[in-house]
Amino acid sequence: MGLVAKDRIRAKLKKGNTSVRLLLAHPMHTGRAKNKADELIPAEFIQDIRCWRNEEEVLTIKCGTATARNPYFSFQLVGGKADDLIEFRWVDNVGAKGLAETRVK
Amino acid sequence: MSKTDQQRRAILKGAISASTLAMVAASGLILPQRLLAHWPTNAFNAETVEDALLALVGQAEVASDKALNFKVGSPPSYAVNGASVPVAIESNLENIERVAILVEKNPFPLVMSFDLTPASILPFKSRIKIREDSNVIAIIRAEGKLYKTSHFVEVDIGGCG
Structure with a gap:
């Protein structure tokens, strides 16, 4: 889809709050689609995403299969200052996991 | 041997x-x-909106359909590609515990749910898949009550294939 398969994460101060944007590289197969050989592609999708700010857990997201491919999330954190550490960890239904982190700008 | x-x-x-x-x-x-172990399998495998809500938040009666909004144009009323439809949720409610996004006519209506903490606030934006023309529903649970809003989205190419 024109996207480079790479996790992208941005955290920026905006009017006193921290605005966080996250783009994960993940195929998010629903388990319903078929490949060219007409075989079902097994389900593979992120189920659980957690976000920490400086070791404090601030958000938990549970995803179903209907979350779009290369999932994108954007939300705000109250307050915050430059150089805060924002950290994401995710787990998918086959047990793969990943980590994305950045510092607030 | x-x-x-x-x-x-x-x-x-x-x-x-x-x-x-x-x-x-x-x-x-x-x-x-x-x-x-924490992933609510029942809620994500439910095939109707009511079942999904019962499994996820333990209730399906909605107290109010005001107090939360989709951002204008997100989701759009007409989406060409159902595989990636943007949604954005805004609300003035306080003490929000949980937010859920559902698509009525998807095989499994519950798309995602997230738990806010005092440190995290709306607006929340994401992208979802929509199989066919359907209502997109957002549910907020705050102080034990449910709030709901919905928006009808037409899609050209279904996104759950």
Whole structure:
């Protein structure tokens, strides 16, 4: 889809709050689609995403299969200052996991 | 190869896989399974909006359909590609515990749910898949009550294939 398969994460101060944007590289197969050989592609999708700010857990997201491919999330954190550490960890239904982190700008 | 030999091999194989498992467990790779335990399987596998809500928040009656909004144009009223439809949720409510996004006519309506903490606030934006023309529903649970809003989205190419 024109996207480079790479996790992208941005955290920026905006009017006193921290605005966080996250783009994960993940195929998010629903388990319903078929490949060219007409075989079902097994389900593979992120189920659980957690976000920490400086070791404090601030958000938990549970995803179903209907979350779009290369999932994108954007939300705000109250307050915050430059150089805060924002950290994401995710787990998918086959047990793969990943980590994305950045510092607030 | 004699029979005893084959048995020996089977035992060896078994021992190797057992020790591999032990190593995996010790190295902390088993952690995903522990996290997965929290994934609400019933809610995500429910086939109607009501069932999904009952499984996710334990109630399906909605107190009010005001107090939260989709941002204008997100989701759009007409989406060409149902595989990636943007949604944005805004609300003035306080003490929001949980937010859920559902698509009425998807095979499994519940798309995602997230738990806010005092440190995290709306607006929340994401992208979802929509199979056919359907209502997109957002539910907020705050102080034990449910709030709901919905928006009808037409899609050209279904996104759950």
